[in-house]
Amino acid sequence: MKNTAKPTVLIAGGGVAGLTAALAFANKGFSVCLFDKAAEFSEVGAGLQLAPNATRLLQRLGVMEKLSPSAVTPQALLLKDGKSAKTLTSMSLDAAVHRWGAPYVVCHRADLQSALLSTCQNNPDITIRLGCEAVQFQEHTNLISLTVRHNGLDEQFDGALLLGCDGVWSKLRHPLPAPEFSGHIAWRLSVEKADLPQSFLQAINQQTAVSAWLGADRHFIAYPVKAGSAYNFVAITRGQVSDKSWDKIGDHQKLKAEYQKWHPAIRDIIALNKQWTYWPLFQMAEPHFVVSNRFVLLGDASHAVTPFAAQGAAMAIEDAFSLAEHLPLNQNFWPQALKSYNVTRLKRIQSVAKRGAFNKFAYNASGPIALARNLVFKMRSPERLLSDLDWLYAYKADQRSE
Template sequence: MPDAQPRQIVIAGAGVAGLTAAVAFGEHGYPVQLFEQAQRLDVVGAGIQLSPNATRILRQLGVLDRLLAAAVRPEAVVLKDAATLRELARVPLGQAAEKRWGAPYLVAHRADLQSALTERAAENPNIALLTGARLSDVVTGGHGVTATLERDGKTVQSRGFLLVGADGVWSSVRAVVDRARGAASPRSRFSGELAWRTTVAAGSAAGQAFAAIGATDSVTTFLHPGFHMVAYPVSKGDAFNFVAFTRGERIAEGWSGHADPGILAGAMRGTAAGLARLAEMAGPWLTWPLHTVEQKQPWTTPAGIALIGDAAHAMTPFAAQGAAMAIEDAATLAAWLAACPTDPSRALVIWEDLRRRRVASVARRGGLNRLAWHAAGPVAMARNLYLKVRSADQLAADLDWLYGWQQQRIVRR
């Protein structure tokens, strides 16, 4: 199809994945219609870690500068034994990260990232955002893709040559992809893990309790066989975000729920008194079940549908790469479609193949992290010895493949 002909992109879901996709496609000159089911752009979760592989893309898209004003550049990732509070390892970040990987490592409130993306999208007249629109049907054919949406009791249709499903772990678009191949759509799978989260003011009693045992300028991870907890500053350092992970029973699907706090307290048996006191003071904790999506299912269809982010490959967050993978998905999808304007089906095949390999490697790293962080007995001793003999530079080098990743240069076809 000639480049001069308008090629509209329809995106379902205005979270991090969908907003990034809208900005990325807009940067390539595509008209974009971005739909969100919620009446307003609610923020899911609290804190977020953005490693250099993600911030490099945000910089290229003109988003990073907006985010930097509210984000924090942690000086290190610090691993501590939850029972003794002894430091086990320290991976340098800060200026060292930017020098090594060419982009900063940031921690921020998810709302700040979403705001930065929304502001950038609003600057592009080719991007239209419509909230309160629920996807009800998708039809594919020679005309491209037609999405039918319900909004305020009325039916709205949007046509494009590509529908991007960025609607999260409980994706409606994923069901369309599976119907297209004549298969039942698999539901997301509960991983058996619960995430507990809370945010406290740095000057509060809980904030001061954390300052006494953690690294207030870094990402601190407390390791224990029954749980692990990650803590870091957000909102220019005015608050601390805490998230703890335990085994647990399935609770209602959703991002913010409540579970028996005794589960977290029981998982923390044997921890240092200061950490147990912090967990009690930092409450109440909101709980959400960690769901994953089977990654063997297709992420694209030849008719012009692509899944990105959690809709395609929701994984447990133990590599802290959920947002980064969504950002990578969005930017690379836009780049491949722009590079193959006359053969979008081929672009989708190439994109999916490349992304599958990358995402699989990240998922394996997350599984390894969980095993190491929850290790007990001889395995924990081996982990501690490994961390002790590795220098800070060697620990950073272990992450070069992850944080140093850059989108390959694509020759226009």
């Protein structure tokens, strides 16, 4: 490990939370060693929406300049009726930088991870070890020891702090309560723009936009990725799960049946490809951040949430920045700093979770509730709707709140 005279932060997991934490802590003067069980980082995952509360932090890390060539800055956020394709409201995102201090972008998860990884690899205070699975840890008075399994052999690494960023099924999170199945499924597909049906392009009026199509007990999200050369689609329905796995190919006939009464634009998208991945959505009933003065959970390992507020990746990025901001190099101040961090992040995550629950209720409404929702959209100006997001998008996780 490099710069061993500095306090060393051990990170389990090389996803968005782990890589962002590595950069945030290295920039604060810590030495970082990150472990990931994958033998190499691969092009996996799906699309992501990165709101200004996340992109302003990525800008500070120097990551946005690497991500921008593959990301897309949408012109608008469209809320549309799933059956008629009528636009219920359209909110311009062109003024995002002026309003919230950073852009609203959409991208592929692999492109974000690649940008984060490249930035980490250029930082001399960060060591990345692949093919290394974090299996257990042991706390001591002045340090924490992490046992890592590599090629069937166990090796121990010591550090001042351990960050559990190993996802919703974190091994390090045990024996804290396991995540629960939310009752919802995310069906995902990416399609080359050249292959998109005209019915869909006409429905969004050829705009570069994030479109959310609303309907009873289900909704459908679409937005461009890969510098606009492809589109990411996410269909959210109710469903069942027999195990805790995800990223499987779903039953295409069942997906078609879910949207059989919807507008042809959506039916045509679903008919394009039978290889829709089937992702059961899990969530934490209660977030857990600071487990001890030397072990902290970040991202999905801490607070897996459903994607109804499109803030999953953003919350992981915020976690990393906020924790690095709270912790000084002097470990004598850590106990109080971690208490402050725990309070700050718990309050923030609870607020975002409430917004997600509200979105789910509004997006999946039917009958009189849907009519009332549409009336609200008609009467409330786009400016007013944008102002309702100021608390979410203008949030500054890199500024410590007392």
